Amino acid sequence: xxxxxxxxxxxxxxxxxxxxxxxxxxxxxxxxxxxxxxxxxxxxxxxxxxxxxxxxxxxxxxxxxxxxxxxxxxxxxxxxxxxxxxxxxxxxxxxxxxxxxxxxxxxxxxxxxxxxxxxxxxxxxxxxxxxxxxxxxxxxxxxxxxxxxxxxxxxxxxxxxxxxxxxxxxxxxxxxxxxxxxxxxxxxxxxxxxxxxxxxxxxxxxxxxxxxxxxxxxxxxxxxxxxxxxxxxxxxxxxxxxxxxxxxxxxxxxxxxxxxxxxxxxxxxxxxxxxxxxxxxxxxxxxxxxxxxxxxxxxxxxxxxxx
Ligand code: SF4
Numbered sequence: 001x002x003x004x005x006x007x008x009x010x011x012x013x014x015x016x017x018x019x020x021x022x023x024x025x026x027x028x029x030x031x032x033x034x035x036x037x038x039x040x041x042x043x044x045x046x047x048x049x050x051x052x053x054x055x056x057x058x059x060x061x062x063x064x065x066x067x068x069x070x071x072x073x074x075x076x077x078x079x080x081x082x083x084x085x086x087x088x089x090x091x092x093x094x095x096x097x098x099x100x101x102x103x104x105x106x107x108x109x110x111x112x113x114x115x116x117x118x119x120x121x122x123x124x125x126x127x128x129x130x131x132x133x134x135x136x137x138x139x140x141x142x143x144x145x146x147x148x149x150x151x152x153x154x155x156x157x158x159x160x161x162x163x164x165x166x167x168x169x170x171x172x173x174x175x176x177x178x179x180x181x182x183x184x185x186x187x188x189x190x191x192x193x194x195x196x197x198x199x200x201x202x203x204x205x206x207x208x209x210x211x212x213x214x215x216x217x218x219x220x221x222x223x224x225x226x227x228x229x230x231x232x233x234x235x236x237x238x239x240x241x242x243x244x245x246x247x248x249x250x251x252x253x254x255x256x257x258x259x260x261x262x263x264x265x266x267x268x269x270x271x272x273x274x275x276x277x278x279x280x281x282x283x284x285x286x287x288x289x290x291x292x293x294x295x296x297x298x299x300x301x302x303x304x305x306x307x
């Protein structure tokens with residue numbers, strides 16, 4: 001049984017669980033290549049024009065592996081916990097793909113209704129049944145995959161830099177080097193250290209969210225806003241770089257919330273789509289880095305160390 005896994009969207013966050021689970025079930029995993037120009041072109045060809053760049057790129061990944069597998073794995077991710085929803089594009093992703101790309105193999109599109117072990121087991125049990133009838137094997141694969149995911153830290157926490165920035169954005173924007181045009185390397189090349197929200201303490205994040213008039217119901221919004229508010233308020237970093245997808249409604253709301261909270265704290269918002277050029281990105285990063293350097297020299301201000 002060959003399971004096709006498009007290397008896009010939330011695969012960047014949950015790949016350790018997904019790969020371990022299917023592997024232990026005995027399936028052969030066919031993962032698409034890292035995003036490249038061909039994948040982007042295919043995505044643009046198939047996806048609707050007003051889709052965000054990560055969704056277009058996901059279409060490209062699907063197009064390039066659909067003929068190599070027996071099933072495509074495109075779960076319908078609805079919510080991460082009670083009252084905490086994911087972007088609506090994830091709920092309709094299987095339909096979007098079916099209506100845009102023809103001649104697809106069957107799609108594993110079971111819903112994910114939470115990231116706690118109970119909900120994940122319900123999801124995994126239903127998915128596992130498509131691969132094997134052996135329930136014990138499914139349970140063992142699930143238990144092992146959960147362990148693997150828990151031991152996987154992810155994220156970035158650089159050390160030894162004089163100036164540091166919090167890098168915020170969806171994992172498929174932060175960790176897909178083609179989509180973000182090697183942003184992480186570019187930031188480090190400017191002598192800026194990076195820290196990402198995976199290193200944020202959950203309780204500290206909750207405290208930041210509680211200060212909002214109304215808690216956002218998107219889990220992305222809570223994670224990113226909580227992190228930005230904490231590092232900005234406590235001056236844990238010298239600036240924030242937010243990488244955002246053009247036409248992403250959730251990003252627009254989060255960015256406004258961050259601006260509103262942190263006022264004049266240095267914040268660079270980089271919006272990306274398929275038209276974004278490397279040169280423009282480099283110029284903006286250099287200008288931001290120069291500004292941070294000047295600010296720290298003139299105002300004798302440096303970020304507090306990260307704990
Ligand atoms: S959260 Fe934004 S970037 Fe992500 S899929 Fe939804 S619209 Fe696209």
